[in-house]
Amino acid sequence: METERQLGNDFKAESFRKQLHKHPELSGHEINTALTIAQQLRHFGLNPQEGIGGHGVICTVSGEQDGETTLLRADFDALPIQEKATHSHVSVNHGIMHACGHDGHTASLLAVAEKLAVTPPKRGKVILLFQPAEETGVGASAMLNSAELKQLKIDNVFAYHNLPGQPLHEVVIKNNTFACASTGVSIELEGKTSHAAYPENGLNPAKAMIEILQFLEGLPSQYTENFALVTIVSAQLGEEAFGVSAGRARILATLRSDCNSTFHAMQSTIRLKLEEVGKGSGLGVEYSWHEPFNAAVNSSVHVDIVRTQAKQLGLKVNELREPMRWSEDFSEFLIHYPGALFCIGSGESHPELHNPDYDFPDEIIETASTLFMSIVKQLHG
Ligand SMILES: [Zn+2]
Ligand SMILES: [Zn+2]
Known part of the structure; x- marks a missing residue:
């Protein structure tokens, strides 16, 4: 020694x-x-x-x-x-x-x-x-x-x-x-651009984007028994061009909870909601999880x-x-x-x-x- x-x-x-x-x-x-x-x-x-x-x-x-x-x-x-x-x-x-x-x-x-x-x-x-x-x-x-x-x-x-x-x-x-569970979620909505004078010729994801943002904001209220938090980090729609009706959107958010089962339930609810939005809107909907922690x-x-x-x-x-x-x-x-x-x-x-x-x-x-x-x-x- x-x-x-x-x-x-x-x-x-x-x-x-x-x-x-x-x-x-x-x-x-x-x-x-x-x-x-x-x-x-x-x-x-x-x-x-x-x-x-x-x-x-x-x-x-x-x-x-x-x-x-x-x-x-x-x-x-x-x-x-x-x-x-x-x-x-x-x-x-x-x-x-x-x-x-x-x-x-x-x-x-x-x-x-x-x-x-x-x-x-x-x-x-x-x-x-x-x-x-x-x-x-x-x-x-x-x-x-x-x-x-x-x-x-x-x-x-x-x-x-x-x-x-x-x-x-x-x-x-x-x-x-x-310490809480957390993850980032990135959601991409893929529609179709068109001339801003003829938005009916394209597929603008604005309405679906608003629906998803409202859904995310309201999600924690479904889990009153445990701490649940959703923070919208970024939301982007289309490009800065007055002649173009938007063809895509991207939302980034983070989820947190003090309970692993609540956290995983929040993730499943988001998955289901995005499938529903995809089916109802005809948009391409993709999402991915980032830096997940239990x-x-x-x-x-x-x-x-x-x-x-x-x-x-x-x-x-x-x-x-x-x-x-x-x-x-x-x-x-x-x-x-x-x-x-x-x-x-x-x-x-x-x-x-x-x-x-x-x-x-x-x-x-x-x-x-x-x-x-x-x-x-x-x-x-
Ligand atoms: Zn550290
Ligand atoms: Zn650190």
Whole structure:
């Protein structure tokens, strides 16, 4: 163990985080980020497995006695946003930045890896999972579908996201749904243009477009038992030409719900409505779903573990009444295994996630890694 401690000694989580921040990579393209993470794990004396479900990395630390298996997850992809900052770790990759703090989530989990390399769990196993492609909602599923993960028996899963707008270090938890299900839907209506003086010679999708927009606006009122939201993102009809009666239309919207069955019911209702509009209007109707996320549904047992350990560490705990309206693909892990997703406050006046002036607050790396270690200690001794 002494050798491992020496190997890990030069690790500074904050500097590592800043290095990741300086060299961000987009979802699905995180080759160097994954290499850097695996290299650091090896420096700790651990034995990472790379290329799991894409650029994913997993690293198992085993205790000497039998016991449960706990998976801790951090994501590591960045966003197509041009950073607006003057600090020394500003992104060197034009138009790409760590605007969601995944650099910080990864640095936190590496801080846990450093601690576990020195003090492994007594019982069972801890799997440190570093996940690519969270922002596009495909990374978690790809890792879960890998042969390496499928053969593992996992008893508990935990992950955190930093949360601007909440006091620094505050632990934000919620039983049941923590973050909503969501998807984008793109609807294309194909008619036929004609001279604007003779619209009867074409097939103008204006009426069908209005019908679909009204239907989408009214859809949430059909699902009063759970939270349901439809947001119209864009609607376009025809071209800007006074001589032409429109021949096509396009509507983009996003759907959200705190309940996976309501969410899937909303999708089915949209499908049926579009078939009906297509049959009634003679228009060609096509639609596609984009970046779908299930709701992240927590187990109360696991939320209780987070709550207890956070309180023991003297951290302020905030119990949410409503779930977060945003989505997180840790939901896929929570569909397979019981666990909890929680947040740690990034500061009340901290720039919002996905803003060009956002930068992960390094102060919470220690908070997150200490909390993860307390959870490991409770479950694994
Ligand atoms: Zn994000
Ligand atoms: Zn994020």
